[in-house]
Amino acid sequence: MKVESGDxxxxxxxxxxxxxxxxxxxxEDIAKEHGIFVEDREYAPIGVTIGAGEIIPGIEEALIGMEVGEKKEVVVPPEKGYGMPREDLIVPVPIEQFTSAGLEPIEGMYVMTDAGIAKILEIGEKTVKLDFNHPLAGKTAVFEIEVVEIKKAGEA
Known part of the structure; x- marks a missing residue:
């Protein structure tokens, strides 16, 4: 049984x-081995409906036609992954937004905002430049994927 759109x-x-x-x-073992383990995260297969746009196109396209137990390596260019960095997603905000909350902005630090997660790019006297681009924007990524289970469209 091969993966098809809607599965x-x-x-x-x-x-x-x-x-x-x-x-x-x-x-989990690979996360620990490579120093990227996150304590509160659940390490398990992820589930998606093919064709629903729930994951990046490069992985979704690679899953089509695969079978349970099959493994594949897929190279995902920015166009099929997280896109190219966009200048309009780099936003200056008043430094007071940090200091009034008792926070000291540090370049390279990620912060949670009302608009999502952003990386602090630059700290000026009056403003802090926040980058809302995905960390993988503009990068080619290599994914090893393995199909664990397929539920055909329409199955309970």
Whole structure:
């Protein structure tokens, strides 16, 4: 039974940069091995409905035609992944938004805002530049994926 559009698929993955550095995985042992383990995260296969746009196109396209137990490595360019960085997603905010909350902005730090997660790019006298681009925007990623389960469209 092969994955088709409309199917619900459970799959494991490991994502790497082109240089081989692991940045994300659904396997707890691999996360620990590569120093990216997060204590409160549940490491398990993720489930998506193929064709619903729930994951990046490069992985969704690679899953189509795969079978349970099949493994595949897929190279995902920015156009099929997280897109290219956009200048309009770099936003200056008044530094008072940090200082009035008792926070000291640090370059490279990620912060949660009402608009989502942003990386602090630059700290000026009066403003802090926040980057709302995805950390993988503009990067090619390599994913190892393995199909764990397929529920055909219409199955309970």
């Amino acid at each position: 619900f698929v459970l799959f494991n993955y490991t994502g790497r940069y082109e240089d081989g550095e692991v940045f994300d995985t659904s396997y």
